[in-house]
Amino acid sequence: MTSWLLRKPVWVSLLLLVLVVPWFFVHLPHSWRSPLLLAVWDLCHILFFFCVVYAVQWRYKLVSARSWFLVAALAFAVGGSIEMIQGMTGRNASWGDVARNMTGVWLGLAWGVAQAQWLRWHRVLSAVALAVLFVPFINLAVDRVKSFNEFPVLANFERPVGVDYWRGDVSIAAVPGRENANGHALKVELNTARYSGFYFEHFPADWRGYKRLHFDLFNPGEKSLTMVLRVHDIWHQQSGQAYGDRYNVRFQAEPGWNSYQFALDDILNAPTKRDMDLSRIQTLGIFTMNLPQPVTLYFDNFRLEP
């Protein structure tokens, strides 16, 4: 089988094309869209354009500078159009995708024809470009392995990739007065919108066997704030995100450091018509309401405790 594949790379290329194309237009459910899976998605652009160019060279050997330019211009136009269609269908258009498209084209041009002396540098440089485009995926994959090894720590913000898992006006920053090696936390900018806050997703979802959810909060301001913690499982969408189908609890963010523990039994019993599925926890959100002026807070040490 392997030797057949090596003799017929163009058929492999065409087969891969048929398999890859539909995914450009699939709208993944929100719960699937983890940063790591999106990074894999991004790499499909390279594979797609590599396969197209490789398959084309089966019939038309693209060796002149003019043909390379034409193919690159065509790929740029096609790739740009795909981005625009994705922009219109609710997916995000991105220049990163265009860079991945063009790298796929470059790889296909350089590796799709028999070895020639002048191709050598194109082969080396296109492979380097491929390696560079793999870096985000590798970073996310390494981060995931570390994250699962650290569990029941959910987030301590000592790795830069961690912020990809949070939605909202957030960044990783050193906490004022605690600028040591473990002093990084999630810096959250809250605004005056009716609801202002942030969400955390794609963490290890099986919380069974633990008793409490813990986190710390540093409020550098002088006023106490009323905050809300919300937690729900993967089935919450089925209720249309009904208020009574998730865990909601208020807590006070006093000036300075605060430390909180929330009983997982309360999260289990929070939905009015069912039990929360502690084996499939999906989203943790923290927000505040109707702030008179913007506020900055720092969150750290999200973890489960026995």
Ligand SMILES: [Ca+2]
């Ligand atoms: Ca920390």
